[in-house]
C-alpha cells in the first residue's frame with residue numbers, strides 16, 4: 443500500500459492511493475466553549491439539502507451531547523473499540539507536542555483505520571478500511587442523550603476503550619455539545635473504500651463528493667467513514683453526504699460579488715461558534731504558512747483548535763476549540779495530545795488570539811486574511827495566577843478578492859439608553 447504523510451499523526455501512514463493534495467483545502471473551526479446546542483446549524487442544512495423523500499434520517503450536520511450522545515448511536519465508541527481490538531493496548535501517542543508543523547502533536551504510534559484492517563481479518567480478504575455498518579436503529583433519534591451529564595446521582599457509565607476518567611475531577615457533572623459535519627478529510631476513508639471510484643476529492647478546494655451517477659449503493663463508504671458522515675438513501679439506492687455547500691464556496695452567490703461564501707451550517711450559527719475557510723496546502727498536505735489566515739492562526743500559531751479524533755488517520759479538516767470544563771483525559775482521547783495547551787491558551791488568551799476570536803460570524807463571506815490595529819489598554823486582571831491584559835484592538839477582515847469585509851473591536855460597545863426612553867422597547 444502506498445505511503446502518505448499525515449501531519450496530524452506526525453508520521454507517514456499507509457493509504458490505498460498515492461499522495462495527492464488539492465490547491466486549497468476546505469477547513470473549519472468550531473468553538474465548543476460557546477456552542478449552545480440550539481441546532482440552528484442542523485436545521486439550516488436539513489432545510490437546504492436533505493428535506494426530500496428517503497432523506498428523513500439524514501442529518502449531514504448534527505449536534506450531539508457528549509459524552510453519551512452520538513449520531514449514529516455511539517459511533518465513536520464503536521470505532522475506538524474496533525481499533526483497540528485490532529491493536530490491543532498500543533493505540534498510543536508518543537513524543538511531545540511542539541512547534542514543528544510536520545508533527546505539532548507529537549507522533550501517533552498506534553494503528554489508523556487504514557493500517558488496522560490487516561490485523562482483524564483472519565484468512566479472509568481484508569477490507570481496505572476498518573469500519574462497521576450501523577444498523578437502522580442506530581440512525582434513529584439523532585439527538586439521543588441530549589443534555590445528559592455523565593455523573594451525579596446515578597452511577598457513571600462506561601465510556602468505552604481507553605477513556606479512563608478516574609482521578610480527573612475537574613467537574614463532577616459535565617457535558618458539551620459537539621457539532622459535526624463531514625470533515626472533507628485529506629485522506630478520506632469513504633473514498634478509499636469505494637469499489638466504484640465514485641467518490642472524489644476536488645483538486646481546487648479539497649471538498650469530497652459522491653458522484654451520484656457512479657454510485658451503486660454498496661455502502662462501503664458508510665462502513666468505512668469513521669465519523670459516519672456518509673449516509674445511504676433507500677429511494678435512490680445511492681449514498682449521499684455533505685457537499686460543503688460548494689456553490690457558495692465557489693463564490694457563485696450574487697450576494698458576495700464573486701468572493702467565496704461560508705456554508706449554510708456555518709452562516710446560520712447564532713452562537714457565533716463556527717468559522718470556515720480555505721487553507722493553502724503543500725504537496726504532502728501540510729499547511730503552507732499563511733500567518734494572517736484566521737484558520738492557520740488558530741490551528742498552527744495559537745494552537746487552540748484541534749482535529750477531531752486525529753488517530754483515525756483520515757486527517758480531518760474540522761478543528762475544535764476544546765471545552766475548558768471537561769476532564770482532560772476524555773478530551774485527549776477525542777482531540778489528541780494538544781488539549782492541555784489549547785485549553786490553557788483559550789482560558790488566558792494573548793492579545794492576538796483575543797482579537798482573532800472576534801472574527802467568528804461577523805460576515806457570511808470567507809475570511810482570507812486579517813489585520814490588527816492596536817488600541818488602548820482597557821482592563822487588567824489575573825487568570826489562574828497569570829496576568830491578563832485586554833486591549834481594545836480593532837480587527838479588520840478581508841475576503842479572497844482583497845476587499846475589506848468588516849472591522850470589529852475587542853471591547854463591545856456600551857449603549858446607554860437615554861432617560862427619556864428608559865421604559866420603551
Ligand code: SF4
Nearest residue numbers: 624625627631632667
Ligand atoms: S468525514 Fe467521512 S465522509 Fe467525510 S471525507 Fe472524511 S471519511 Fe469521507
Ligand code: SF4
Nearest residue numbers: 487503684687705707
Ligand atoms: S457544509 Fe452545507 S452540506 Fe455540509 S453540513 Fe453544512 S450546510 Fe450541510
Ligand code: SF4
Nearest residue numbers: 477480481483711713
Ligand atoms: S447553530 Fe451554532 S450554537 Fe447552535 S448548535 Fe449549531 S454550532 Fe452550536
